[in-house]
Amino acid sequence: MNEIVSRQIQLRNSIIGIPKPEEFQLIEEPLTEPAVGEVLVENIFISVDPYMRGGMRSVDPGQALQGGCVGKVIESSSEKLCVGDYVVGYLGWRDYYVATDDNLQTVNTSIAPLQSFLGAVGMPGRTAYFGLLDIGQPKEGETVFVSAAAGAVGSIVCQIAKIKGCRVVASAGTDEKLEWLTDKAGVDAVINYKKVDNLEEELRRQCPDGIDIYFENVGGIHLQAALSVMNRHGRIPLCGMISQYNDVEPTPGPTNLSSAIGKRIKIQGFIVTDYENRNHEFYNDMRKWIAEDKIIWEETIIEGLDNAPKAFISLFTGEKMGKVVVRL
Amino acid sequence: MNEIVSRQIQLRNSIIGIPKPEEFQLIEEPLTEPAVGEVLVENIFISVDPYMRGGMRSVDPGQALQGGCVGKVIESSSEKLCVGDYVVGYLGWRDYYVATDDNLQTVNTSIAPLQSFLGAVGMPGRTAYFGLLDIGQPKEGETVFVSAAAGAVGSIVCQIAKIKGCRVVASAGTDEKLEWLTDKAGVDAVINYKKVDNLEEELRRQCPDGIDIYFENVGGIHLQAALSVMNRHGRIPLCGMISQYNDVEPTPGPTNLSSAIGKRIKIQGFIVTDYENRNHEFYNDMRKWIAEDKIIWEETIIEGLDNAPKAFISLFTGEKMGKVVVRL
Known part of the structure; x- marks a missing residue:
């Protein structure tokens, strides 16, 4: 050579x-x-x-x-x-x-x-798929809140949650992203977290039946607000906390973590590589969903x-x- | 009448x-x-x-x-x-x-x-039993850290964890309690959290193989320290956060919650009344363990x-x- x-x-x-x-x-x-x-x-x-x-x-x-x-x-x-x-x-x-x-x-x-x-058909897609389905365990009719919802992972989470019959509320930081989420990804409600004064109040408005699954990509005020609006037996797949990755000083966690006790909330971290022996499930489903135009990116x-x-x-x-x- | x-x-x-x-x-x-x-x-x-x-x-x-x-x-x-x-x-x-x-x-x-x-054979005992066994899923040889370990719930958690073959590290706030935990309840190591300067360092010393299960009764610095020392795939049954119950202002949560992502930690709240249809399991085991002197209180x-x-x-x-x- x-x-x-x-x-x-x-x-x-x-x-x-x-x-x-x-x-x-x-x-x-x-x-x-x-x-x-x-x-x-x-x-x-x-x-x-x-x-x-x-x-x-x-x-x-x-x-x-x-x-x-x-x-x-x-x-x-x-x-x-x-x-x-x-x-x-x-x-x-x-x-x-x-x-x-x-x-x-x-x-x-x-x-x-x-x-x-x-x-979408790589690591971020698999992260969305296994995090939502395995940790989140969505059931038809439940409300799923997704932060960083127009991102590589969040955008796929939103659409898989819709396929599973959930109501999806998506948070992102630009109106262009919200437009895409509504018009293309088909989510039910959107929140521009940079434009709301009180994320918890806005979340309560957009999730009148509470949140059953919060797919956590962001951390900080998103987690705090979501915990407040979570329903009993809610699930929080911990995928990322991007708002904190560049912190110089450690950010305090949510002040309402103890509400997870009475509400029986499960908060669970995961890493996609743990699911490697189940990748075929992902590819089988994604091939079908893409062909049916149910997943775009x-x-x-x-x-x-x-x-x-x-x-x-x-x-x-x-x-x-x-x-x-x-x-x- | x-x-x-x-x-x-x-x-x-x-x-x-x-x-x-x-x-x-x-x-x-x-x-x-x-x-x-x-x-x-x-x-x-x-x-x-x-x-x-x-x-x-x-x-x-x-x-x-x-x-x-x-x-x-x-x-x-x-x-x-x-x-x-x-x-x-x-x-x-x-x-x-x-x-x-x-x-x-x-x-x-x-x-x-x-x-x-x-x-011991009532609500606190059932809380210990189902919280440790159902949420914690202890395996032989694992390390279990219990806070408020001399309390109604904690003291039973410690002993059930020992029965399941775990190494048990117990935290309490008086030397009298630590003595009871060591001499009577048979735990492997004790921490007087009121006497240590740095709970995380002490916990690291007492848990050289890390923590697999942290049975959370206390909140605050206990949760922060435990998260730092938790192993991959660790479990944290959230039973209580007594250190925060009288707070006038909300206490910030742990700054290291994001470590639960990479470590795949499950943090799960629970309420004992959800297990009422399984109470017979508790009574069957407790009757046996009490007769064998494996559980005291x-x-x-x-x-x-x-x-x-x-x-x-x-x-x-x-x-x-x-x-x-x-x-x-």
Whole structure:
């Protein structure tokens, strides 16, 4: 093989507070040839996701970043993967990488476009699916409240909840997002949390029968307000708390957590990788729902590896619709 | 029947902050004769429990108090209950009451003394049993941390966790309680939370393998410290948050609640009455465990209805051992 030099984004230092573009750096790294069982992959899309902020709290200088990515096998010493195969991997934030075939999943682009394997039919979609269905256990007629509802995870949660016969109330921070949620995703009520004086009161207005499931993506006042409006035996899948990821000082939790006792509320954290042995359930359902036009999604595609830090930072300003990916 | 006048304790007003004896008043109330299906009961022991504080936040002037009690049927117009039967009822805080037989349970004093049907073999015991076993799902070799561990609920949680093969770490606020927990209840490690500078550090020392189940009776710094030391897939049955019951201003929740996401922690509130159809499981196990000396308990018996308010207030100062009951 010709020697391939991969460009990759590293962190200069641990990040405190809101990440700034200058805290990231682009470096070049020569790649070794694939050994037996390995392949060389050219990344086509890389993912930026809020969870990545956690790993940036404490890093060694020059530490490589990782993350979801989808690319094409361009050299193979593997019996399982051929040149030309499209694969999802976990070495994003770079142009090329060499990895063992065990850590890569081939993708079937008859279900959805390539980049969507980083979004609706990828990790965020599975997070929505297993978090809502396994932890949330929605029942027909129940009310589901979703925060960050126009995001990669939230937008899928909203639509699966509708498929399951629930009333869906969605919170987001721009009117464009609310319009999409109402007109395209078919939610029943929307809240622009940046425009309401009292989120709890607004939530009570929009959820006259209370909340049975709060799909938690945000933390802070969203959790506090939701707890107040939760019904008995309510469920709160804890997926993320994006409002707190850049906090310099720890944010106090909700003052009304003790209401979970009398209301028998279940608050449960989960990580999507725990459901890997059930991924077939997700793909079977999603293939059907997509074909029936019951699940749609938005993507914001940002061009160029150089812009990956800005794409990542945009997750916290809330300016982008749906899943944010970077095209290389 | 001769007309019976029952003395009962009422609240003068809604209680804000730590309850004071003068906020309670003793009044007399003539009772009507039992109608068909009803009985007249003479209370022998009445219960004071932390949960009662919740109902005191907003009361009408002169509102009667309710609570667990155990007494003797002294007149019966019921086909189910005879004069002389001992029954557990829910009209405590008074000498006598008339109630329909449906709301009363007869007690079998071959299992335990009468007053213990308000404690170890009553509501607090069932709370410990179902909270630990159903929500906590203890497995052999796991570490269980119990706060308010010398209390009516906590002391039973500790011993059931030991029966299930767990390592038990118990927190309480006096050395006398810690001694009882170590020498009598057989827990593996104890923490006097009033004497440690940093509860989280002490908890880490006493739980070198982390915490798998935190049985939450206390709230505040206990929950914060426990969350930090919890293992992946840990469970937190939310039974009570006694440290917060007298708060005038709402107490912020733990700052580390978001750690429940990555650690896949389940935090679940519960109320013992939801398990009424499974009470036989509790009685079957407890009868056996008591006979095998695997479950013991402490009771603090306070004399006289007049002293019921003081008995109740003592729950929040933490001065009494085990279950506090009032003997009439």
